[in-house]
Amino acid sequence: MRLRLEARQQPSRTMQWASPVLAAVLAALGGGVVFAALGHNPATALATLFLQPLATLDGLAELGLKATPLLLCAIGIAVGVRANVWNIGAEGQLTLGAITGGGIALAFGGDGHWWTLPLMLLAGAAGGAFWAAIPALLRTRFNAHEILTTLMLSYVAVQLLGWLVHGPWIDPEGFNFPQTRMFADDALLPVLLEGARLHAGFLLALLAVPLAWGLLSRTATGFRLRTVGQAPAAARYAGFSADGAVWFSLVLSGALAGLAGVCEAAGPVGQLQPLMSPGYGFAAIIVAFLGRLHPVGILGSSLLMALLYLGGEQLQVTLQLPIAATGTIQGMLLFFLLATDVFIDQRLVWSPRHA
Amino acid sequence: MHDGFALLALLVATLRAAAPLLLAGFGELVAERAGVLNLGVEGMMLVGAAAGFIATAATGNPLLGLLVGALAGALMALLFGVLTLTLRANQVACGLALTIFGVGLSALIGLPWQGTPITGLATVIWPGLDRAGPVAQQFMLLDPVVWLALAMPFLVFAFLYRTRPGLVLRAVGESHDVAHALGYSVLRVRYAAVVFGGAMAGVAGSYLSLVYTPMWTENMVAGRGWIALALVVFSAWKPLWLALGAVLFGFVTIAQFHAEAFGLDVSPHLLATLPYLATVVVLVLISRDAGRLKLNAPAALGKPFNAAG
Numbered sequence: 001m002r003l004r005l006e007a008r009q010q011p012s013r014t015m016q017w018a019s020p021v022l023a024a025v026l027a028a029l030g031g032g033v034v035f036a037a038l039g040h041n042p043a044t045a046l047a048t049l050f051l052q053p054l055a056t057l058d059g060l061a062e063l064g065l066k067a068t069p070l071l072l073c074a075i076g077i078a079v080g081v082r083a084n085v086w087n088i089g090a091e092g093q094l095t096l097g098a099i100t101g102g103g104i105a106l107a108f109g110g111d112g113h114w115w116t117l118p119l120m121l122l123a124g125a126a127g128g129a130f131w132a133a134i135p136a137l138l139r140t141r142f143n144a145h146e147i148l149t150t151l152m153l154s155y156v157a158v159q160l161l162g163w164l165v166h167g168p169w170i171d172p173e174g175f176n177f178p179q180t181r182m183f184a185d186d187a188l189l190p191v192l193l194e195g196a197r198l199h200a201g202f203l204l205a206l207l208a209v210p211l212a213w214g215l216l217s218r219t220a221t222g223f224r225l226r227t228v229g230q231a232p233a234a235a236r237y238a239g240f241s242a243d244g245a246v247w248f249s250l251v252l253s254g255a256l257a258g259l260a261g262v263c264e265a266a267g268p269v270g271q272l273q274p275l276m277s278p279g280y281g282f283a284a285i286i287v288a289f290l291g292r293l294h295p296v297g298i299l300g301s302s303l304l305m306a307l308l309y310l311g312g313e314q315l316q317v318t319l320q321l322p323i324a325a326t327g328t329i330q331g332m333l334l335f336f337l338l339a340t341d342v343f344i345d346q347r348l349v350w351s352p353r354h355a
Numbered sequence: 356m357h358d359g360f361a362l363l364a365l366l367v368a369t370l371r372a373a374a375p376l377l378l379a380g381f382g383e384l385v386a387e388r389a390g391v392l393n394l395g396v397e398g399m400m401l402v403g404a405a406a407g408f409i410a411t412a413a414t415g416n417p418l419l420g421l422l423v424g425a426l427a428g429a430l431m432a433l434l435f436g437v438l439t440l441t442l443r444a445n446q447v448a449c450g451l452a453l454t455i456f457g458v459g460l461s462a463l464i465g466l467p468w469q470g471t472p473i474t475g476l477a478t479v480i481w482p483g484l485d486r487a488g489p490v491a492q493q494f495m496l497l498d499p500v501v502w503l504a505l506a507m508p509f510l511v512f513a514f515l516y517r518t519r520p521g522l523v524l525r526a527v528g529e530s531h532d533v534a535h536a537l538g539y540s541v542l543r544v545r546y547a548a549v550v551f552g553g554a555m556a557g558v559a560g561s562y563l564s565l566v567y568t569p570m571w572t573e574n575m576v577a578g579r580g581w582i583a584l585a586l587v588v589f590s591a592w593k594p595l596w597l598a599l600g601a602v603l604f605g606f607v608t609i610a611q612f613h614a615e616a617f618g619l620d621v622s623p624h625l626l627a628t629l630p631y632l633a634t635v636v637v638l639v640l641i642s643r644d645a646g647r648l649k650l651n652a653p654a655a656l657g658k659p660f661n662a663a664g
Contacts, residue, residue, distance in 0.1 A: 005442070034463070088451060138635070143642040147394070147447070148585045152631040155578050159631075163624035282458075285451060324462035324573070331456025335438070338449050342442040 005346045015344045020290050020297070023337035024304060030336070031329040040319055048318055049311035049326070059310065061196035065268060066306035069094065069260035069277065071205040073284030074302055075212045076253025078293040082216065083245040084229040089135070089150025090257040091281025092157035093128035097258025098265040098276040099161055100127030105266060106169065106180055109187030116186050120262055121204075128258015129251045131157060136250040140243040146250065154281070162274050169272065180272040189266045201263030208256065212295040225249060257281060278309070279327075286334045305330070360490065365609065367493045371567060373605025374504035375400070375559040379583040380590075380597050381507040382555025386432075387587060388515060389548035390528035390655035394450025395435055397580025398457020399553050400560035403428040405461035407561025408571040409468050417476040417565045421500065421558055424565075428557020429550045431457060436549045440542055443659040454580070462573045475569040476500070500562050508598035515594065524548060528653035531660040541660045556580065578631065585634045589641045591651040600637070607633045 031049065032042035053059040073090040080087045087093075101124030108116045135149040162178070171181040189199040216222040228235040228245040235242065264276050287305050291298030312326030379396050386393050407424025411417045435453050438444045478484055481495045515521040524544055527534045531541045563579070564571050582604060590597035611626040642648060 086447065138639055142639045143645045143648070144635070144638040145588070145642070148581060148588070148638055149635050151581055152578070152585075152634050155631040156628045159624045159628045162627075163622045166624060167622055282455060286455065289448065322463060322466045324459055324466055327459025328456070328463050329459070331452065331459045334448075334452040335434075335456055338438055338444045338452055339442060342438075342444055346443075 002351065003348055004351045005342070006349045006351075008345055008347050011344050012347075015340075016292065019340040019344060020292065020301065020337060022340045023290070023333060026336040026340070027329055027333040030332040031325075034325055034328055035321070038321065038325065040321065045315060045319060045321065048314050050307060052314050053307060053310040057193075058196055061193050061198040062310055063303060063306050064198045064202045065196075066309045067302045068199075068202045068205045068267075069264055069280040070284050070287050070305050071299060071302040072208060072256045072260035072263075073253075073281050074287035074291065074298045075208050075295055076249075076256035077284055078288040078291065078295070078298055079212060079216065079225065080249040080253050081288060081293055082229050083225040083249045084232075085246050085249045086147045087132060087135075087150050087250055087253045088147055088285060089132070089152075089154040089281070090253065090260075090284050091277060091279065092150070092154030093131045093254040093257035094261035094264070094277055094281050095154070095157040095161050096131040097124035097128035097261030098272060099157075099164060099261075100124055100130075100258070101262025102180065102183075102265045102272040103169075105183040105187035106272075110184030112186060117189070117266070120187060120266060121259060124262025124265075125255040125259045128261060129255040131258070132250040132254020133247075136247045139246050139250075146246070150250075158275070161272065161276065165272050165274055171271075178274050182271045183266060187266060188270060189263060197268050199263070199267040201259075201267050204259065204263065206299075209295045209299050216295070221248065257284075278323075283309075283330055286330055286337075289334060290337055308333075360493075363490065363493050365613070367496050368609045369602065369605045370501055370505065371496065371605070372608040373602045374501045375562050375567070375579055376583050376586060376601040376604055377504040377507050377598065378500075378559035378562065379556045379580060380586045380601055381511050381594070382552035382559075383583060383587050384590070384592060384594065384597055385511060385515075385524070385555075386548045386552035387656055388528045388592060388653055389524050389545050390531060390653050390658065390660075391436075391439065391545050391549050391552075392446045392450065392657040393432065393435055393453070393549060393552060394447060394584065395431065395453025395457065395580075396552075396556050396584055397576055397578065398454035398461075399428040399431045399556035400563070400576045400580045401457045401461040401574070402431050403557030403560030404564040404575060405465035405468075405560075405571060407557070408473065408564040409464065411473050411565055412468050412471045415474060417474065417479055420565050421476075421561050424561025425554040425557040428560065429554040432549045432553020432556070433546075435553070436546050439659065440545050440549070443661060446657050446659075458574060465571045465573065468571050469573075471571070473565070473569055476566045498566060500558065500566060503558075504562075508594045512594040525653075528655055531655050531658070535660070535662060541662070545660070556583075559583075582630060582634050585638055588648070589637050591641070591648065592653060593651070604630060604633065 028046060032046055035042045035045035077087055077090060101120040104120045104123045131153060134153060135146045138144040138149050139146050165180055166178045169180045171179055189201050192198045224240040225245050228240055228242050261276060265272055283305055287298060287301045290301035308326050308330060312323050315321040316323050379400055383396055403424040406427035407420040410423035411420030435449055438449045439446045476498050477495060484495055487495060515525060523539050527541050527544045535541050560576060563575060586597055586600040589600045607630050611629050614621060614626055
């Protein structure tokens, strides 16, 4: 007798939703192993990671703060993957959104215009959309695959920001630190809770959930996107444009990532620095898959990932654990998810050995 | 005479910069010719770089470090193989997961060793390096790893096109069903190819942390794994084109450091975008002709194999 994988008659709906939960539990266990290997009590470390941040109102506000960029980026990535378009350069689009939005803040902030903040958000979204439009053009016009081009442009965007904050946009009174001056008050997002850092960008991200859900499941555009992704031949036969799907999903996800970038700049950071994100754009790939590429699922998984970031900081402060430990757990999370996902379409059966 | 020496130095620097791309690129080429697309090259290189560095710092032996780096890369690839080959999970998603995991894991294990000084490979194998003349020193900088990297195009070419196992590997990559029907073990061939790719990525990574810049810093591979992946597409899966592409990119990487010498006053940040922009340009040039790519890509690339049908 031996264990064998066998195709299920139908994909298991139970496994479909049980898989992310299972993966999260397995990743937490894996995290426990990592903490034990680093010489810490795994129970204490896991409690610090997952429970302590949720104990206070301030912690909950920080959770929303960290979930904002993850949610925005992941929704865009998910729309793309539904159409079989792989935007893995959200980090770069986020960075460009911070640059364009931040540029507006530096130019007009403090002048007292009512339109400064709206224009910043628009510019951020446009910047991200532009950065994603380049891979869209290269894919549709020249057939260059977006996985590599979006990623390469991420590296370029980060260097571009590095050049700006080291050079032309450096704070003249900043003792040569590579950063811009702080944004003026009218170029900062309003705070939602007195004394906390949670800002209005969180509401924008929340708004994106029903909008994306409506787009994917209630509009013809969403139907076309899903058809192009799942059944390209049928989509061709129906006359749905594959190029259109590439353009739409890349520009949309770029705009959302750009919005995330300007919200970081005008929110918790309040200026431009060489690195605007601790890898939110990459973590958002995990968030998108963990949320089953469904906007509501992604809302849940972005909160979980935000908890990982937040708890990771907590671990650093209280147990002096390196922040990289949580990066390892993030990676394990996606691995376990992909492994448990195998059992949606297949099941384990005992079968006699072949003669 | 002086110009001749500058040219020699430039050539040596180019080959050294090309070595990790050659090693990782040929590992990936073999995996892809067997029909497996592993997007985790960057992650495997990072873990190889960290593991190789730690082994060297702990034992003082960079040769052992290279071996440990290769082993670490191979283990990462094995993990990928279990998921994609045995469990038949999506190769694109698993490759991304491997990279994300590798970034985190390498940062974690490498952290206590950041800033630790190590003896570079060259000083270990060439005891007389410090006393040698400038020209001899340049040749000594071409260490055995560089020679291995330079031999890769010929070795892989000979293996793929002149040996029976190479023929089987290509057959598995073109049509796993036919290869299976002929009695070849598709999974065994693919596991071997993927693990070889991981070991090569591991050597490439530890070359970076042991020889190229003998130190460990977080994320030090800096996209070279992705560039190696792009080069495989650029080569249209042909060994000699891959070799050419890797050397060209080695030159682009070096050129950014020499820009100042040519009297160019450009921000180092903008110069650092060159290899990435060049990758995009090269991808565009090569992908423009969709028919050519389709014709050359291994037909079963990225498709899971299920013996049960």
